[in-house]
Amino acid sequence: MTGATDLKTGGRKAPAFVYDGDGYRARIGLIFMASSVVMENEMWAMAPEGVSVHTNRIKLPKVTVEGIQAMMDAPELEQSARLLASAPLDVLCFGGTSASFLHGTAYDKALIEKMKDWAPGIPVNTASTASLAGLQAVGAGPVVLATPYVDEVHARAIRFLEENGHKVLASDNLRISEDQALAEVPLEKIFDMICEMDTPEAEAVFISCTNFRSAGVIDALEKELGKPVVSAVQSSFWHALRLAGIEDDCPGYGQLFKQPLPEPRA
Structure with missing residues (x-):
């Protein structure tokens, strides 16, 4: 009823709260x-x-x-x-x-x-x-791989993917050893890096490293390459x-x- 007293607010109009990031789900x-x-x-x-x-x-x-x-x-x-x-x-x-x-x-x-x-x-x-589950979920077999790692860590990424059924058809790495520097690579460079090495035979792109920006480039890459892009994050x-x-x-x-x-x- 319009104008009815709200016992919870003592007659005041109920306040309009805004979402505060609470993880209620x-x-x-x-x-x-x-x-x-x-x-x-x-x-x-x-x-x-x-x-x-x-x-x-x-x-x-x-x-x-x-x-x-x-x-x-x-x-x-x-x-x-x-x-x-x-x-x-x-x-x-x-x-x-x-x-x-x-x-x-x-x-x-x-x-x-x-x-x-x-x-x-x-x-x-x-x-x-999670990365393996993601590649499985999009039906990926062979992939192209982008990482910011030094060569030895990059090689282990290839080995991990291939021992789990994802042949790496092409890959590139930026050879960065300082953690803070990983996060400084601009999205434009990541986009160009992946587009330049992609091959039609690859069924997906995988971007490794959780301090290497990826979320902002995924949609653009999928539209450009016509295939799913899975990143670690x-x-x-x-x-x-x-x-x-x-x-x-x-x-x-x-x-x-x-x-x-x-x-x-x-």
């Missing part, structure tokens, strides 16, 4: 590198209303095999997972691609099992696990949404978001 926990800046903002950019991201950080000395290994061996990794698990999360994501594929598929799976122990009862994923977020039961499309960030979570490969 899903809260995603993220373990991320202390010197990195890309993954969080890209996840927030892609997030449907009602999905929030909550981060804890670990130190990455250098983006080399030795530096990544030092990060993974440090006690901060377990501490970070356990601290995040004290929050009411729906998913816990390890946001390091090279760190989770560093020693191949078995290493990535072992990391998943450790995270389950550190965060009991919370679904978990890694950037590498985008697939990690998509995978986390699906684990949390969120089936939303995220328009502008790739055809991956139109796909359900596939059944794990045997």
Whole structure:
């Protein structure tokens, strides 16, 4: 009834609140590198209303095999997972691609099992696990690969993809070893890099590294190349949404978001 008293507001007109980023649909926990800046903002950019991201950080000395290994061996990794698990999360994501594929598929799976122990009862994923699920979801076989890594880490990315059924037909890497420098590569350079090396036989593009900008270029690349583009950040977020039961499309960030979570490969 017009003019009726609202007992909850003491007769005042009900206030109009604006959305404050509350994760009333899903809260995603993220373990991320202390010197990195890309993954969080890209996840927030892609997030449907009602999905929030909550981060804890670990130190990455250098983006080399030795530096990544030092990060993974440090006690901060377990501490970070356990601290995040004290929050009411729906998913816990390890946001390091090279760190989770560093020693191949078995290493990535072992990391998943450790995270389950550190965060009991919370679904978990890694950037590498999510990337494979994303490529599977878009029906990709052979791919082209873009990374900012030094040669040795880039070679391990190729090995990881190929041991999981994705032959790398063409690839390029920027040979960057400083984490902060990864995030400074402009989208225009990433777009040109991928367009120049694409080959018609590749069924998808994969962009590796969670501190390497990708979200803003995915739609433009898909339109230019006529094939799906999967990135480590985008697939990690998509995978986390699906684990949390969120089936939303995220328009502008790739055809991956139109796909359900596939059944794990045997």
